[in-house]
Each structure stands twice: as C-alpha cells, then as structure tokens.
Amino acid sequence: MLKVLPKGRTHFTVIEAGQALPSDAVWIELVEPTRQEEHAVEAMLGLALPTREEMAEIEVSSRLYIEDGALFLTASLVVDADSDVPRLEPVTFVLAGERLVTIRYVEPKAFKAFCAQLERQAAMPTGGAEVLTGLLEAIVDRAADLLERASAEVEAQSRIAFSRPKGAGFSMILAQLGRLQGLTAKVRGSLSSLGRLVGFATLNDPFAKNPVLTEHLATLQRDINSLGDHAGHVSAEITFLLDASLGLINIEQNQIFKVLAVFSVVLMPPTLIAGIYGMNFQHMPELSWQIGYPMALLLMALAAAAPLVWFKRKGWF
Numbered sequence: 112m113l114k115v116l117p118k119g120r121t122h123f124t125v126i127e128a129g130q131a132l133p134s135d136a137v138w139i140e141l142v143e144p145t146r147q148e149e150h151a152v153e154a155m156l157g158l159a160l161p162t163r164e165e166m167a168e169i170e171v172s173s174r175l176y177i178e179d180g181a182l183f184l185t186a187s188l189v190v191d192a193d194s195d196v197p198r199l200e201p202v203t204f205v206l207a208g209e210r211l212v213t214i215r216y217v218e219p220k221a222f223k224a225f226c227a228q229l230e231r232q233a234a235m236p237t238g239g240a241e242v243l244t245g246l247l248e249a250i251v252d253r254a255a256d257l258l259e260r261a262s263a264e265v266e267a268q269s270r271i272a273f274s275r276p277k278g279a280g281f282s283m284i285l286a287q288l289g290r291l292q293g294l295t296a297k298v299r300g301s302l303s304s305l306g307r308l309v310g311f312a313t314l315n316d317p318f319a320k321n322p323v324l325t326e327h328l329a330t331l332q333r334d335i336n337s338l339g340d341h342a343g344h345v346s347a348e349i350t351f352l353l354d355a356s357l358g359l360i361n362i363e364q365n366q367i368f369k370v371l372a373v374f375s376v377v378l379m380p381p382t383l384i385a386g387i388y389g390m391n392f393q394h395m396p397e398l399s400w401q402i403g404y405p406m407a408l409l410l411m412a413l414a415a416a417a418p419l420v421w422f423k424r425k426g427w428f
Contacts, residue, residue, distance in 0.1 A: 113148040114140040118237065120229070126151075138242045139212045156181070156207045163216060166201040174304070181207040182315055184243075187304040188250060189297045190217045192257055195290055197297045204243055204308075206317070211239030213246070219262070225249035240317045244327050251334050252306065258338060261291050262345050266350065272356055281356050291338050292349045299342040300366040306335045308341075373418075380414030 116138035122138065126148075128317040132139070132155045139152055141160075149160055165173060166185055174185040184206070187199040202219065207211040215222075225246050229236075237243045264287070272284050277358065300333050309332050319325045336357060400406065 112140075112142040113144060113151065115138075115144065123226075131164075137211055137239060139234060139335070141212065141214045142218075143216050144214065152203070152212060156205075156210065156212070158205065158207060159211055160205065160212070160214060163187070166203050166214065166308060171307060175308060176297075177315060181205055182312065184308045185304075188217070188219045188221065188309045189254070189301050190219055190259060190293060192220075192297075194266055198292050199297050201302055204246070205233055206243055206267055209238040211238075211242045211246075217313060219250070219253070221246070221250040221253040224253065233372055235416065237318075238323065238371050240324055243312075245311065245333075250301075250328075251331055251338070254298050254305075255338055256332075257294065258341055258345060261295050261298075262341075262348075265292055265348050265395075267343060268347075269352055272352060281360055283355055285353070288353050292346065292353070295342055295346045296300070299339060299346070302335050302339045302342060306332065309335065324402050363420070377415050377418045379419070381411035384414060385409045 113126040115126055115133055115136045116123050117133050118135040118137045124133070132151060141148060141152065144152075144349070153160055158179055161183065168174065174183075176183050182205070184204040185201050186204075188202050189197055190200050191197050200215075200219075202217070203214040205214070213222075221420040221427055228249070236245065268284055268287055268291075272281075275284075310326050312318050313325060313328045313332070
C-alpha cells in the first residue's frame with residue numbers, strides 16, 4: 112500500500128497503481144509495498160530504496176547511511192507485544208529533502224498513535240524532519256509503555272510467587288516470567304537500535320543545522336538511555352524472580368524427599384524384624400512363645416517409633 116500525507120493535511124491519501132504522486136507530499140508511507148509502488152517512489156525522489164532483505168541486515172553500515180544526499184535510517188521496532196511471542200521487525204526511514212519516506216512490512220502501534228496525534232493537533236509538520244522527529248518520539252513513548260507494563264506485571268508475579276499457598280504450582284509463574292523476559296529483551300534491542308539511529312541523525316543534515324530539532328533529538332537520546340537502564344533493571348528483577356522461583360521449587364522438593372527419607376528409615380527396623388521372624392527355621396526359640404506374635408508387633412512398633420522420636424528431637428521434620 113502507498114499512502115501520502117500532503118503538506119498541511121491531517122489525513123493520508125491512498126495512491127493507486129499508476130496514479131501520480133502529489134508534489135507537496137511531506138510523508139510517503141510504503142506499507143508492504145509492491146515493486147511497482149517502490150518504483151513510483153524511487154522515480155519521484157531519484158533514489159534507490161532498500162529492499163526487505165536489505166532492511167533486515169544487522170550491520171550498522173547497512174542500516175544508517177547517506178546516499179545521493181538522502182538520509183537512510185533503519186530501526187528495529189517491537190511488534191506483537193501483546194502476544195506470547197513478541198518480535199523485532201525492521202522499519203526504514205528515508206529523509207530526502209523535505210520529504211520523509213517510511214518503509215515497513217508490519218503495523219507498529221506507535222505509527223497508529225502518531226497518526227491519531229496528527230489528526231488532533233492544530234500545527235501540522237511542515238517537513239519530513241519534523242515528521243520523523245514526531246514518529247521517533249511516538250516510538251520511544253511506546254517502548255516506555257511496554258516497559259511500564261512489564262514492570263507492573265513483574266511486581267504482580269513477585270507477589271504471587273512469595274504469597275502463594277503451599278503446594279501451589281509454579282508453572283504459570285515461570286511461563287509468565289519467561290514471556291516478560293522475552294518482551295523486555297526485545298524492547299532493549301529496539302532501544303539500542305533507536306539510540307544508534309538518533310545519534311547518527313543528530314550529526315547529519317537536516318538535524319545538524321536546526322537547533323530546535325537537534326535539541327529534540329538530544330532529549331530523545333536521553334529518554335532512550337534512561338529507558339535502556341530501566342529495561343536492564345526490569346530484566347534483573349525477572350532474573351531474580353526466576354532464580355527465586357526455582358529455589359522455592361527446590362526447597363519444596365527437598366521437603367518431599369526429606370519426608371520420604373524419614374519414612375524409609377522408620378520402616379527399615381520393622382521390616383528387619385518382620386524378615387527375621389518370617390524365616391521358616393525349625394529351631395527358633397520364639398516359635399513356642401504364646402506371646403510371640405504380640406511381642407513381635409510390639410517390637411516392630413518400638414523400632415518404628417524410636418527413629419521418629421530421634422528425628423523429632425533433631426528438628427528434621
């Protein structure tokens with residue numbers, strides 16, 4: 112899909128195949144573009160846009176570069192954050208003169224939030240650099256929301272883990288912590304790519320020659336660094352809870368094994384006595400006792416009670 116935001120407008124115009132692009136376009140959106148749509152934008156700007164495969168490359172030189180006077184910036188954004196398997200997907204920003212071109216094959220919520228913000232505000236962006244700055248701010252705000260939500264969920268799982276009824280399972284807690292760890296790692300990866308992008312953009316035109324935009328990017332860079340530290344803190348909390356949960360599981364398993372070991376020791380002496388008097392030898396003194404049977408039962412009971420008393424005094428159970 113090819114969408115265009117003309118200068119001074121608040122809504123996108125969808126461009127059909129073969130339709131000419133408006134000359135006053137400030138923001139051109141390529142959403143899962145066809146090759147024909149890519150050719151149309153390339154012809155308008157006189158640039159070669161990166162392919163989906165090139166966008167996925169991890170080398171910094173392939174993600175942040177200047178070509179034919181245009182600024183090419185690619186960042187990894189978190190998508191499907193509400194699912195069990197969040198992902199990092201590349202999104203490319205091309206700043207060519209007063210126009211911004213975005214190329215994406217996903218639907219990040221930050222883009223929807225920014226478009227809704229454009230519709231509400233009175234002053235519209237007059238150039239691609241302003242649009243890009245606003246988009247980056249929306250993306251950073253989205254990352255902050257995800258970290259805030261993850262932190263709240265970690266706190267909830269902490270209360271569940273340490274106040275759960277005895278014998279309750281840990282499977283749900285471990286599964287939730289694993290999902291939160293994955294989400295936090297994805298957010299940290301996204302923040303890292305955004306930090307490199309903002310740092311590169313600050314040093315190049317048109318941001319380097321515009322003090323207002325430079326200051327805005329500097330603020331974004333500080334926010335990204337702060338969120339990166341917060342993501343590290345949340346990740347450390349999750350790691351602690353995972354270790355604590357595994358430790359509690361080991362403690363409960365040890366308690367179970369301790370009880371089994373105690374009963375094994377308790378039953379060994381009676382088993383020995385029953386084994387002795389279960390032997391069918393012809394000459395056994397106790398075979399002629401009239402009280403032999405109750406004496407054997409009493410002896411087995413005493414043999415079982417003695418270890419229990421000993422373990423109780425030692426505080427082993």
